[in-house]
Amino acid sequence: MQQWEYLEVYVDVNTATWQDSRGHSGDIPGRHRRLAPDDVLNALGAEGWELAGCLPIGSAGYYYSLFMKRPRLQGEAGAEAKRVRLRAQRESGHRTATAAT
Numbered sequence: 001m002q003q004w005e006y007l008e009v010y011v012d013v014n015t016a017t018w019q020d021s022r023g024h025s026g027d028i029p030g031r032h033r034r035l036a037p038d039d040v041l042n043a044l045g046a047e048g049w050e051l052a053g054c055l056p057i058g059s060a061g062y063y064y065s066l067f068m069k070r071p072r073l074q075g076e077a078g079a080e081a082k083r084v085r086l087r088a089q090r091e092s093g094h095r096t097a098t099a100a101t
Contacts, residue, residue, distance in 0.1 A: 004071060004072055008067055009044065009068060011064045014062050052067045053066075
């Protein structure tokens with residue numbers, strides 16, 4: 001069964017910058033002109049990402065949340081699941097320790 005890797009990318013068209021759900025950020029190619037959403041999609045598509053959904057934020061059309069997916073490479077699924085479990089355990093332990101103080 002195909003497994004997927006997901007990514008949310010917040011795009012600010014005014015500043016031609018982006019930030020993703022993993023904490024990466026940067027400038028978007030084409031900053032010297034008014035940025036079109038397809039500039040972002042083409043750059044992500046070159047990395048294997050496919051648009052799964054788009055949510056415009058606000059009424060002016062300058063901010064977007066792009067929801068991307070790409071096939072997960074074999075072997076990555078187990079490693080990612082382990083990272084998620086470990087992160088949840090750390091966060092749970094931190095909340096428990098904080099609540100106890």
